[in-house]
Amino acid sequence: MLSDPIIGNYYIGIMSGTSLDGIDVAIAQRTRHGFVQIAAAAPALDNKLRQQILTICQDKKVELQTLGEVDFQFACACAHVVNQLLEDSRLSAAQIEAIGSHGQTIFHSPNGAFPFTQQIGDANLIAAKTGITCVADFRRMDMAYGGQGAPLVPAFHQALFAKSGENRVILNIGGIANITILESDNKVLGYDTGPGNTLMDAWCEKVNGECYDKNGEFAFQGEVLPALLKLLLSEPYFSQSPPKSTGREKFNLQWLAKRLAQLDSGLNSNADIQRTLLELSAVTISEQIQLHSAACAVFVCGGGALNPLLMQRLQALMPDYWVSDTAALNIDPMFVEAIAFAWLAEQRLLENTIPLKAVTGARRDALLGCVYRP
Structure with a gap:
């Protein structure tokens, strides 16, 4: 009881x-x-x-x-x-x-x-x-x-954010991104989608000496590198079925370096790589949300909610979804x-x-x- x-x-x-x-x-x-x-x-x-x-x-x-x-x-x-x-x-x-x-x-x-x-x-x-x-x-x-x-937080998301008769998604973008699918019939699904900020943070620190890309300003300076993005997306974790969880053990600078070494990246700027890493997070997150939920509201929390470019890309990749942050549910996303x-x-x-x-x-x-x- x-x-x-x-x-x-x-x-x-x-x-x-x-x-x-x-x-x-x-x-x-x-x-x-x-x-x-x-x-x-x-x-x-x-x-x-x-x-x-x-x-x-x-x-x-x-x-x-x-x-x-x-x-x-x-x-x-x-x-x-x-x-x-x-x-x-x-x-x-x-x-x-x-x-x-x-x-x-x-x-x-x-x-x-x-x-x-x-x-x-x-x-x-x-x-x-x-x-x-x-x-x-x-x-x-x-x-x-x-x-x-x-992830452990889906149980909390269900307890505080679930609403009978309404589908919702709670998206936490920390170092690793995880989603909680709250269905109208009170069923819940949640798992780690892959990198959130961790690769962007690590690359930004490596090349700029900054712990993170404030407001996505560094990524805004670059362009997506299609060949690199395709290679990054070939990571088997992304196609693995849930339940699943991951962390820095997999997604780190060494993981990135191995893939950069497979490409002739000499002409690519550091900002282009940063922009591509942001796109990797946006694509892998949006694909998983759309795979497991019908069009609904997506409420974002974690540091990624403060990155305007990442939020823009999520909305653009999910045009049928309403993307906001958890302030709309009366809890500070941070x-x-x-x-x-x-x-x-x-x-x-x-x-x-x-x-x-x-x-x-x-x-x-x-x-x-x-x-x-x-």
């Missing part, structure tokens, strides 16, 4: 995704209509810590001493962001029921002989340094039952995922299983997350 949420309770969600552009933290309050965002912040990661995490993710070879130290530092950074937001919001730790922490994924491998996923950000430290119960490790129980362990983990923390304390088996392919819905009390 599912437990009912308590109206008025506060929860905090922490999210750090593939883009590694910062730590998103949001305070949400349970109301009769769902979760209301009370306060939020997205401070950038300390650059040294960011580079250490990128090295771990990209090189995949790291000393255990380094891994442990980065795990500790990232947890402390999360706790600091929470404490600062509480101070700024004039709320106390005693008013918060729990923190839901996604952690920072450093490797996700759901399809190997020995499936696993690994996140850093010690929840013990977060609980101890904030004085608030912390719920973390949300993915591994789903994987224990044969699921992909990702903090949907953080609030989703606040919701997952609430559900764990209530001991409610999360309806994800249709999304992840798990054998059964499971109770997700481990509870760490201060």
Whole structure:
């Protein structure tokens, strides 16, 4: 039997995704209509810590001493962001029921002989340094039952955004893009479509020294390279049927370099490559949405919602769909995922299983997350 949420309770969600552009933290309050965002912040990661995490993710070879130290530092950074937001919001730790922490994924491998996923950000430290119960490790129980362990947010999308008699799509464009198809009969489908911002961010940083392409300005300077786009689209992941999930383990600069090496790209500008990477994200996302949903409203969240060129291309590629962002549903598009983990923390304390088996392919819905009390 599912437990009912308590109206008025506060929860905090922490999210750090593939883009590694910062730590998103949001305070949400349970109301009769769902979760209301009370306060939020997205401070950038300390650059040294960011580079250490990128090295771990990209090189995949790291000393255990380094891994442990980065795990500790990232947890402390999360706790600091929470404490600062509480101070700024004039709320106390005693008013918060729990923190839901996604952690920072450093490797996700759901399809190997020995499936696993690994996140850093010690929840013990977060609980101890904030004085608030912390719920973390949300993915591994789903994987224990044969699921992909990702994406987790479709269950939240269904709980907050589904509307009886109406088809909707929730599109999250973080480093990786994922879609949630909310059907009028309450069925739900969700999975990772492929790269969102991760390749664009990585290329922009490589050639411009900037962590991301602000407002798509770099991509606006280039033109799509048809031969490169065709080669990128030949990646088998894109034609794989769901359930499926992916990450930086597959879509990274090494993946891109192998494909660039197959072409005579000497005459192509860096901006052309950036523009082609944006088109890759737009095409793969739009194709999957149109494959699995009839014409409907598409609500975008994540950093990609702030890229006007990407939003323009999505609308152009899906002329029969109405493309907006989740502000139209009263949630800031930059903090949907953080609030989703606040919701997952609430559900764990209530001991409610999360309806994800249709999304992840798990054998059964499971109770997700481990509870760490201060």
